[in-house]
Each structure stands twice: as C-alpha cells, then as structure tokens.
Amino acid sequence: MSDFAGGPIPGALSWTPDLSAADRETVWHPYAPMPSVVEPFPVVGADGVRIRLADGRELVDGMASWWSAIHGYRNPVLDQAVRDQLDTMAHVMFGGLTHAPGVLLARRLAAMAPEGIEHVFFADSGSVSVEVAIKMCLQYQRSQGHSGRTRLLTVRGGYHGDTFGAMAVTDPAGSMHQLWADVLPGHVFADRPPAVCTEEYADHLRRLAAEHADTLAAVIVEPVVQGAGGMLFYDPEVLRVLRAVCDEHGLLLVFDEIATGFGRTGELFAAAHAGVSPDIMTVGKALTGGYLTLAAALCTARVAHGISSGEAPVLMHGPTFMANPLACAVAYASTGLLLDGAWRENVAGIAKLLTEHLEPARELPGVADVRVLGAIGVVEMAEPTDMRTATKAAMDLGVWIRPFGKLLYVMPPYITPEEDVVRIAEALVAAARVSGRP
Numbered sequence: 001m002s003d004f005a006g007g008p009i010p011g012a013l014s015w016t017p018d019l020s021a022a023d024r025e026t027v028w029h030p031y032a033p034m035p036s037v038v039e040p041f042p043v044v045g046a047d048g049v050r051i052r053l054a055d056g057r058e059l060v061d062g063m064a065s066w067w068s069a070i071h072g073y074r075n076p077v078l079d080q081a082v083r084d085q086l087d088t089m090a091h092v093m094f095g096g097l098t099h100a101p102g103v104l105l106a107r108r109l110a111a112m113a114p115e116g117i118e119h120v121f122f123a124d125s126g127s128v129s130v131e132v133a134i135k136m137c138l139q140y141q142r143s144q145g146h147s148g149r150t151r152l153l154t155v156r157g158g159y160h161g162d163t164f165g166a167m168a169v170t171d172p173a174g175s176m177h178q179l180w181a182d183v184l185p186g187h188v189f190a191d192r193p194p195a196v197c198t199e200e201y202a203d204h205l206r207r208l209a210a211e212h213a214d215t216l217a218a219v220i221v222e223p224v225v226q227g228a229g230g231m232l233f234y235d236p237e238v239l240r241v242l243r244a245v246c247d248e249h250g251l252l253l254v255f256d257e258i259a260t261g262f263g264r265t266g267e268l269f270a271a272a273h274a275g276v277s278p279d280i281m282t283v284g285k286a287l288t289g290g291y292l293t294l295a296a297a298l299c300t301a302r303v304a305h306g307i308s309s310g311e312a313p314v315l316m317h318g319p320t321f322m323a324n325p326l327a328c329a330v331a332y333a334s335t336g337l338l339l340d341g342a343w344r345e346n347v348a349g350i351a352k353l354l355t356e357h358l359e360p361a362r363e364l365p366g367v368a369d370v371r372v373l374g375a376i377g378v379v380e381m382a383e384p385t386d387m388r389t390a391t392k393a394a395m396d397l398g399v400w401i402r403p404f405g406k407l408l409y410v411m412p413p414y415i416t417p418e419e420d421v422v423r424i425a426e427a428l429v430a431a432a433r434v435s436g437r438p
C-alpha cells in the first residue's frame with residue numbers, strides 16, 4: 001500500500017474571477033512589467049487546436065504555445081504517456097541513477113538527429129541547453145589545447161534564449177537583450193544571412209572566421225529559420241559555407257534547432273535543408289509536444305571524446321531536474337507520433353494553405369513581406385504593430401496569435417484541420433489590415 005493512501009485527492013484547480021486581481025498583483029508575465037499593463041486572458045482549458053477562455057470564447061491556436069504543441073492539446077497518446085509515467089515515478093535525480101524514459105528518449109533522438117550526432121545531454125529548458133552547448137564548445141577547444149578559443153561566431157538576427165550565455169550570442173541590436181550589451185561577453189557577429197547566399201556573403205563569413213580564428217571556439221546559428229530575432233528564412237547554402245569554414249579553422253558548428261526541430265520547417269530538422277550535419281545540436285520547444293519543459297544538447301562522438309579526455313575530464317553541468325522522467329516519457333511519446341511520418345504531409349498541407357490564404361495580405365497598406373516555410377506563416381509589417389489591436393482583430397475571428405514588433409506570425413499545431421488553418425490565415429490578414437491602417 002502506498003505511504004500516501006488516504007490523503008486528500010485535490011481536484012483540478014479551477015479559475016475564479018478573483019484570480020484576475022491576484023494575477024495582476026502577484027504574477028510576473030513574460031516580457032512584461034510588474035504590475036502588468038496588459039491583462040492576460042485566463043485560459044480554462046485547451047483541447048485539440050482550441051484554447052478555451054474563462055469568458056467562454058474558444059480560440060484556434062495559431063501559436064502552438066510558442067512552437068511546442070505540435071500534436072495539439074490533450075492529445076490522448078501524450079496524456080496517457082504522462083499518466084503511465086506518473087504511476088511509475090514523477091522524478092528521480094539523474095546523477096548516479098538512470099531510467100527507461102531517459103535512455104529510450106536519448107537513443108531515439110540520436111537516431112532521428114542528423115548523421116554523426118550520437119550523444120544526448122538533457123537540460124530543463126532551451127536556454128539552458130544553449131548554455132550547455134556553449135560550454136561543450138569551450139571545453140572541447142580547451143581539451144584540444146586551445147584555451148584561448150572562447151568566443152563564438154554567429155549571425156545578426158539570431159535568437160538563442162534569455163539566459164546570459166544564450167543572450168550573448170543573440171543579436172543585441174534591436175533585440176530584447178540590447179540592455180545587456182555591455183555586460184555580456186563579446187562574440188563575433190556576421191551580417192544577417194540572406195535569402196540568397198551570394199559569393200560576397202560567403203566571403204564575408206570566411207573573412208570573419210579567418211580574422212578571429214585564434215579566439216573562436218565555434219559557430220552557432222539557428223539553421224534556415226531565424227525565429228524570435230525576426231522570423232526570417234535564409235538560404236541553406238549559408239549552412240554549407242559555415243560547415244566548410246568550421247572545418248577549415250577547427251571550429252565546432254552548433255545548430256540551435258529549438259524552434260526548427262521536429263518537422264516545423266518541412267524537414268525533421270532544418271539541417272536537412274542543407275544536407276549538413278552540425279557537431280552540436282540543441283532541441284527543446286516541441287520535444288515534449290508542448291507538455292513539459294525539456295531540452296537537450298546533442299553532440300558527436302568527437303566532441304564527447306574531446307571533452308572526456310581533456311583536463312576536466314567531465315562535462316561540468318547537471319541540472320537538478322535533468323532528464324525528468326515525466327518529461328522524457330511524454331517526449332518519447334511525442335517523438336513516437338512523428339515516426340510514422342504523417343507530420344510531413346500535415347506540415348506540407350499547412351504550408352500550402354498558409355501560402356494561398358496569406359496572399360491577400362501582400363496588397364494591404366503597410367505590409368512589407370509575406371512568407372511561408374513549412375508550418376510557419378509570417379506577415380511582416382513596415383512599422384511595429386500595436387499588439388493589442390492586432391491580437392483583438394485575430395480574436396474577433398476566433399484565433400489566438402501573439403505578434404511582436406513588426407511581425408504577425410503563426411506556427412499552428414500540425415494536426416490543425418484545413419478549415420482552421422484557413423481561419424488562422426484569415427485572422428493574420430485581418431490583423432495586418434488593422435495594423436497597416438494609418
């Protein structure tokens with residue numbers, strides 16, 4: 001019998017109107033002041049691709065909860081995976097102990113990852129996995145006798161997370177991290193990767209790498225899609241150039257696939273658009289299908305061996321909740337759902353519908369660009385939008401979006417039915433219409 005038998009069994013915590021005041025007075029929301037100026041909408045449930053608000057409205061989710069809920073909410077397979085794991089154990093430490101969900105997930109990730117990636121270090125969020133990846137790079141170079149190689153080369157427009165190491169490789173200009181420019185380590189920034197890689201741009205990368213080779217440990221980029229830094233898509237050729245540059249100068253190549261991983265761009269990992277393998281890859285966001293926080297830094301045998309035969313000779317990192325079994329179990333189930341390959345058709349279908357139904361936005365005043373890649377749709381305005389007005393226009397059509405700056409964008413769950421994808425696209429066009437009004 002369980003030690004806990006007979007204790008109270010709490011029901012689901014439900015929303016009551018007084019919680020709005022408590023939220024305002026106590027809770028700090030992302031990228032917001034305290035107290036908040038824009039009241040968040042209370043959510044009382046989410047099912048499939050719909051989010052249900054406390055006032056009874058139902059919104060089709062255009063955001064997949066920031067790229068993560070690729071299989072939708074209350075997915076029966078994922079729900080069951082969490083329940084089953086809960087009946088075994090919610091958590092144990094990963095130091096000196098191991099468990100099936102962690103091992104099985106690691107083995108599957110290594111199998112899914114680009115050629116050459118063999119080892120998996122679990123972390124508890126995307127930003128932390130980027131910290132781990134950077135640490136791997138520096139420690140690898142140190143093990144090779146290059147302790148002076150402590151900087152990274154990256155490109156403008158990138159975003160790698162909100163912790164300090166990750167902020168340092170995020171474009172400081174115009175980003176959320178501008179504030180910290182003078183307290184972050186100085187890395188080397190190349191120009192934004194272009195939509196078409198010219199010989200001139202390739203030379204720019206080659207020159208920068210050659211110029212700083214003595215102090216560079218690695219190159220880090222989001223492959224093909226720059227997410228929070230501008231929702232820009234760039235020429236995969238850039239990745240081939242970077243691979244060659246890294247090989248020439250003994251640098252490691254890191255692909256941050258936290259946003260792009262698990263099918264979002266139409267390939268399982270965006271690296272496949274270029275046919276290039278990185279030395280280190282980070283994953284997060286959709287890893288657990290949006291259920292629990294989990295991320296990982298994956299690497300090749302060369303990186304792992306370099307670090308493990310170096311002066312330390314261990315990777316000096318170990319988050320308390322590393323490889324949390326609940327998170328690993330649901331990630332195993334979520335990646336399992338991807339294995340049958342149906343995601344590829346779903347993502348291609350979403351791409352086709354977004355392309356078709358975002359087209360009218362091109363004609364609207366104030367619209368600078370409309371672009372689609374995989375299940376990502378973007379309407380870029382010439383000027384920053386008013387988030388509240390744009391959000392309301394979409395909500396009036398029953399769709400949840402979260403614009404920022406000049407960007408109106410969506411990345412719906414892969415399971416979104418056709419009519420809901422169309423509705424999402426129409427809502428984005430409506431948001432662009434109100435945003436472009438003088």
Ligand SMILES: *Cc1c(COP(=O)(O)O)cnc(C)c1O
Pocket residue numbers: 125126127128130159160161162222227228256257258259284285295
């Ligand atoms: C979201 C994101 C991160 C940070 O992940 P968190 O889980 O929010 O810490 C890092 N890199 C990229 C490319 C991202 O999109």
